[in-house]
Amino acid sequence: MSLLTVNQVSHHYYSKKDYTKALENISFTLEKGEFISILGPSGCGKTTLLSIVAGLITPTRGEIKLDGDSDQKAGNKPPMGYMLQQDYLFPWKTIKENVLLGPKINKNQASSLEQRARKILEEVGLPNIGDSYPDELSGGMRQRAALARTLITEPKLLLLDEPFSALDFQTKLRLEDFVSQLLKQYNKAALLVTHDISEAIVMSDRIILLKPRPGEIQEIFRMPGELRELPPFQARQHPSFQEIFDQVWKEMSALETK
Amino acid sequence: MKQSEATNKELHQAYVKKLKTEKRLIRFWQASIFVFFFSLWEAASQFRWIDPLLFSSPSKIYNLFITKVSDGSLWIHLNVTLFETIAGFIIGTIAGILLAAILWWSNRFSKIIDPYLVILNAMPKVALGPIIIVALGPGYISIIAMGAIISIIITTLVVYNAFQEIDSNYIKVLQSLGASKSVCFKEAIFPASFPTMISSLKVNVGLSWVGVIVGEFLVSKQGLGYLIIYGFQVFDFTLVLFALMIIAFFAAIMYQLVEKLEKKLIRQ
Numbered sequence: 044m045s046l047l048t049v050n051q052v053s054h055h056y057y058s059k060k061d062y063t064k065a066l067e068n069i070s071f072t073l074e075k076g077e078f079i080s081i082l083g084p085s086g087c088g089k090t091t092l093l094s095i096v097a098g099l100i101t102p103t104r105g106e107i108k109l110d111g112d113s114d115q116k117a118g119n120k121p122p123m124g125y126m127l128q129q130d131y132l133f134p135w136k137t138i139k140e141n142v143l144l145g146p147k148i149n150k151n152q153a154s155s156l157e158q159r160a161r162k163i164l165e166e167v168g169l170p171n172i173g174d175s176y177p178d179e180l181s182g183g184m185r186q187r188a189a190l191a192r193t194l195i196t197e198p199k200l201l202l203l204d205e206p207f208s209a210l211d212f213q214t215k216l217r218l219e220d221f222v223s224q225l226l227k228q229y230n231k232a233a234l235l236v237t238h239d240i241s242e243a244i245v246m247s248d249r250i251i252l253l254k255p256r257p258g259e260i261q262e263i264f265r266m267p268g269e270l271r272e273l274p275p276f277q278a279r280q281h282p283s284f285q286e287i288f289d290q291v292w293k294e295m296s297a298l299e300t301k
Numbered sequence: 302m303k304q305s306e307a308t309n310k311e312l313h314q315a316y317v318k319k320l321k322t323e324k325r326l327i328r329f330w331q332a333s334i335f336v337f338f339f340s341l342w343e344a345a346s347q348f349r350w351i352d353p354l355l356f357s358s359p360s361k362i363y364n365l366f367i368t369k370v371s372d373g374s375l376w377i378h379l380n381v382t383l384f385e386t387i388a389g390f391i392i393g394t395i396a397g398i399l400l401a402a403i404l405w406w407s408n409r410f411s412k413i414i415d416p417y418l419v420i421l422n423a424m425p426k427v428a429l430g431p432i433i434i435v436a437l438g439p440g441y442i443s444i445i446a447m448g449a450i451i452s453i454i455i456t457t458l459v460v461y462n463a464f465q466e467i468d469s470n471y472i473k474v475l476q477s478l479g480a481s482k483s484v485c486f487k488e489a490i491f492p493a494s495f496p497t498m499i500s501s502l503k504v505n506v507g508l509s510w511v512g513v514i515v516g517e518f519l520v521s522k523q524g525l526g527y528l529i530i531y532g533f534q535v536f537d538f539t540l541v542l543f544a545l546m547i548i549a550f551f552a553a554i555m556y557q558l559v560e561k562l563e564k565k566l567i568r569q
Contacts, residue, residue: 092491098475125477131470135492145478196478 045072046232047096047200053257054091064257065091070103071251071260074196074202076230078223080243080250082291084299088258089236093202096234104124110199117190117252124193124208132177138164138188139173145196157213163191168221183214190222201226201233207242240291244284245275250291254298262294305329308472359538365543375547382513382549385441389448390509390555392548394502397456404457405464405490406482422458426451427515434520444516444524451512453507459504463497464490497565510548 054066065088072078081089083095094100096107109122132141142197167187177185185207193201206222207215223246226233237243243250248271254261264267266287270278278284339359345351346358353361369375404411430447437443471489480488519527525544532540 094473099473099476123477125474127470127473129470131468131474133489133492135469135495144475148475148480148484148488202477209415 046075046077046110047073047234048108049073049092049096050106050108052092052095052102054088054095054100055103066095066102067257067259067262069258071263073232073234075199076227076232077249078226078233078235078247080235080247081235082237082240082243082250082295083253083258084295085238087253087255089238089253090204092253092258093125093204093234093236094220096201097123106124122198123200124196124198125191125202125257126186126193127203128205128209130182130189131178132185132188132192134177137176138169138180141177141188143194144171144192149196159195160191163195163271164188166225167191167194177220181214182210183218186210186214186218187221188226194225199232201231203233203235205237205239206235207234208237217275223275240288240295241279241284242275244270244287244291245273245278250299252291252294261298263295264291292299311320329362332447346453354536357536361539362546362565369543378524378528378544379547379551381441382517382523382526382548383395384452385444385516385524386448386509386555388445389513390452390502390505393449393452393509393512394456394498394505397453397501398460398498400453400457401464402486404461405486411461418454418458422454427512430515430519433516439520441521443520446490448509448512452508455508456501456505459501460494460498463494467493469516483565486559489497496567499559499566502559503556503563506559507552510555514548 049069049071052066053064054070056063059082065213069086069092071079082088091100095102098107130136132183133144136144139157139160142164143156146156161170161173161294164170169184169187171193172180172184177188180188189206207218210218219242235243235246244266248266250264250266251265252261254258264287267283270283270287273281307353342356343359346356346361347351366375404414427447428448433446433450434443437446467490471493472485475485475489513524514526514529517524518530523526524550529545532538532544
C-alpha cells in the first residue's frame with residue numbers, strides 16, 4: 044500500500060459571483076521514501092494541493108488517504124511535517140522552544156524531549172544555539188531550525204512549500220543537499236511544491252507537472268536513476284540533467300503560452 | 302598604529318562629549334521653561350496683571366500643598382483617586398482584551414456585534430455617567446466603572462484588530478502540528494499581539510484618569526476630582542489648581558511606569 048494516495052481531488056474557491064476551479068481531478072500516489080515535486084507556473088493550485096494533503100483544507104471532491112488506512116483527520120499525532128517558504132519561527136520563543144512546539148501541542152512531555160531537541164538541532168547543523176532567539180540567526184540557519192521543528196514530530200511525510208525560495212542562492216544549494224541527504228538517511232517521503240525546474244529535477248524521484256486554471260496534472264516525469272542517486276549539487280552537473288531540463292522546460296513553456 | 306589608536310579614542314570621546322552637551326542643553330531649556338512659566342505666573346499674580354482670586358499663584362498653591370500634606374488630607378484624596386484610576390485602568394484593559402478574544406473566537410459573533418461596537422465606540426462614554434451612578438450607586442464602584450468603561454471599547458477594537466493582523470502562516474504551522482483553535486490563540490495570536498496590548502495600556506492610563514475625574518465630579522465626597530469641583534463651588538481656585546497639579550504629576554508618573562513596564566516586557 045502506498046504511503047499517500049491522492050484520489051480524484053478537485054477543489055473550488057467560491058466568491059459571491061462565481062467559483063474558480065483551483066484543482067481538477069488530481070490523482071497520484073506517493074511511496075514510502077519517495078520524493079515527488081509538484082511543479083507548475085504560479086496560480087496552478089500547488090499550494091492548495093499541499094494544504095489539502097496536510098488536512099488544512101477539505102477538498103471540494105475526492106479524498107486523501109495516508110498509509111492506506113484511515114483519513115488523516117483521525118490521528119492526533121500528525122504524520123506530516125509542513126515547511127513553508129519562510130521559516131515562521133515564533134520570534135518570542137527560543138530556538139529550543141520553537142523546536143519543541145510540536146510535542147508541546149501534542150501534550151508529549153517525555154523528559155527525553157530536551158535531549159531529542161538537542162540531538163535534532165545538532166543533526167541539522169545547529170549545535171549550541173537552543174537558547175538563542177530566531178532573530179539572532181541567519182536565513183539559512185532559521186530554515187534549518189524550522190526543519191528541526193518539523194522533524195521532531197517524526198513525520199512519515201514532509202510537505203515542503205517552496206522552502207528554499209526565500210534564501211540566497213548559495214544557502215539554497217547547500218540546504219537542498221542537506222535536506223535531500225537527511226531525507227534519504229531517514230527514508231522519509233516528501234512532497235515538494237516549487238516553480239524552480241532545476242530544483243525539482245535534482246531533488247525528486249518524480250515530477251508532477253501541473254497545468255494552471257484549473258490545476259490539472261499535465262504530465263508526470265520520472266527522473267533517471269543516475270540523477271536520483273546523486274546529491275542535488277552534483278546532479279546539476281550530470282550530463283542527463285540538461286536533457287531532462289530541456290524536456291520539462293519545453294512542456295512548461297507550452298503551458299504558459301497557451 | 303598606537304598613534305591612530307589614540308586618535309580613535311579621542312574621536313569617540315569627542316562624540317560622547319557632544320552627546321552630553323546636547324543633552325545638557327535640552328535639560329537646560331526644559332528647566333528654563335518651567336522656571337519662566339511659574340515665575341511669570343507668580344509675578345502676574347503679585348502685580349495684579351491677572352486676578353489672583355481666579356488664577357491664584359504658585360506660592361499660594363505651594364502653601365496649600367504644605368498644609369494639605371501636614372494635616373494628612375492630601376493622602377486621603379490622593380489614595381482614593383489613585384485607587385479608582387488604577388482599578389478602572391486594569392479592569393478596562395483586561396475586559397477589553399477578553400472581549401477582543403471572544404470576537405476573535407467567533408467570527409459570526411463579531412459580525413453580529415459590529416454595529417453596536419461602532420456606536421459604543423463613537424458615543425462619549427462620560428455621557429453614561431448619570432446612568433452608571435443610578436445603577437451602581439453613588440460610590441467608588443460607579444467611579445471605577447466610569448474609569449473602566451471609557452477604555453473598554455477602544456481596547457477591544459485595537460486589540461481585535463491586532464489579533465486579525467497576525468500572519469496566517471503562523472497559524473498554518475501550528476495547525477500542521479495538530480494545534481486546536483485555543484492552542485493557536487495561546488501560542489501565536491496572543492503573544493504576537495502583546496506589543497499592541499502594551500501600547501493600548503498607555504492610552505488607557507490617560508483615559509482612566511478622564512473617567513475617574515469626571516466620575517468624581519458627579520458623585521464623590523473624596524478624591525482629587527472632588528477637590529476640583531468643591532473648589533469651584535466655593536470659589537477657591539487655589540484648591541482647584543492645586544488638585545490639577547497633583548493630577549498632572551501622578552498621571553505622568555503612571556504613564557512613565559507603564560512605559561517602563563513596556564520596555565521590560567517587550568524584550569527586543
